[in-house]
Amino acid sequence: MADQTLPTDAWPANAAPSDLISPGRKRLGRALMAAATLGLLAVIAVQILFKTEVNTIGFETWRPVVYGYVLWGIALGIGQVLTRGEDGQRALFLLPALLFTIAMVIFPTLFGFYIALTDWNLSAFSGRKFNGLDNFWQMLADPYYRNALFNMVLYVLAVLVEYVIAFGLALLLNAQIRARKFFRVVFLMPLMLSPVAVSWMIGKSLMEYRFGPAATLARQLGWENPAFFSNPITARISIMVLDAWTFIPFMMIMLLAGLQAMSREVLEAARVDGANAWQTFWQVTFPLMLPVSVTAIILRIIFK
Numbered sequence: 001m002a003d004q005t006l007p008t009d010a011w012p013a014n015a016a017p018s019d020l021i022s023p024g025r026k027r028l029g030r031a032l033m034a035a036a037t038l039g040l041l042a043v044i045a046v047q048i049l050f051k052t053e054v055n056t057i058g059f060e061t062w063r064p065v066v067y068g069y070v071l072w073g074i075a076l077g078i079g080q081v082l083t084r085g086e087d088g089q090r091a092l093f094l095l096p097a098l099l100f101t102i103a104m105v106i107f108p109t110l111f112g113f114y115i116a117l118t119d120w121n122l123s124a125f126s127g128r129k130f131n132g133l134d135n136f137w138q139m140l141a142d143p144y145y146r147n148a149l150f151n152m153v154l155y156v157l158a159v160l161v162e163y164v165i166a167f168g169l170a171l172l173l174n175a176q177i178r179a180r181k182f183f184r185v186v187f188l189m190p191l192m193l194s195p196v197a198v199s200w201m202i203g204k205s206l207m208e209y210r211f212g213p214a215a216t217l218a219r220q221l222g223w224e225n226p227a228f229f230s231n232p233i234t235a236r237i238s239i240m241v242l243d244a245w246t247f248i249p250f251m252m253i254m255l256l257a258g259l260q261a262m263s264r265e266v267l268e269a270a271r272v273d274g275a276n277a278w279q280t281f282w283q284v285t286f287p288l289m290l291p292v293s294v295t296a297i298i299l300r301i302i303f304k
Contacts, residue, residue, distance in 0.1 A: 029082025036075030043068045073099045158240045166251035174259040191249040251296045258292030
């Protein structure tokens with residue numbers, strides 16, 4: 001039987017199935033990617049040592065590092081085609097997104113962490129001075145920061161409550177109920193309003209201390225001083241309620257789309273097997289909705 005492996009010196013653009021690529025071509029691709037990675041790391045290390053005045057050899061600007069990064073991306077793409085053939089050629093479509101994420105997300109994050117470990121006074125000529133974790137200790141000792149961090153944790157935990165409510169509304173709108181289209185429009189109306197309008201219409205008018213309907217109702221229920229924003233606890237709860245009323249429809253519409261995309265055959269099979277409504281939800285619907293649920297929660301936390 002004829003040998004179906006490609007010759008070692010085959011042109012990299014000639015993509016082939018991975019099982020038909022010769023070992024020599026795979027070694028060439030791995031060597032190219034390794035050499036490009038080591039070269040980029042060496043250029044970055046030399047430039048960092050030069051900028052921190054540890055070494056006198058380096059570049060005046062970071063432009064050579066950018067050139068090295070571009071060459072590393074090209075070598076990575078060629079290496080993928082050499083080692084993986086057709087699969088590597090498909091991976092080339094993901095390479096621009098990968099390079100963009102590294103350049104615009106990962107590198108700024110690492111650089112920001114490095115800056116956080118230094119004392120950098122822009123009005124002085126001394127430049128950056130390494131001070132370890134002193135900035136973090138000062139930040140944790142700041143009462144304003146601790147209060148802001150505590151508020152942020154509370155608001156993030158409130159997303160879980162919003163998720164439960166949004167899931168319940170999505171299940172309700174997915175069921176065969178009367179006036180389902182009407183309720184969909186009504187539940188989506190808060191999302192269509194401007195946050196400024198919501199803060200004025202509800203936060204300023206509805207919850208106004210003297211004449212607001214919410215304050216009047218609270219007095220009738222026995223709350224003598226219904227000042228929603230004068231106490232830290234009630235202020236946090238009021239802000240959470242306003243935020244939840246506005247953005248629960250955002251999570252609801254995503255969960256509703258996931259419910260409507262589910263296969264009806266799976267639910268019918270669960271009912272045929274004798275599962276009740278709760279068992280069908282907990283063992284079939286909820287596991288199938290986990291990817292949509294995680295996406296909705298993450299996006300909600302990002303927009304929080």
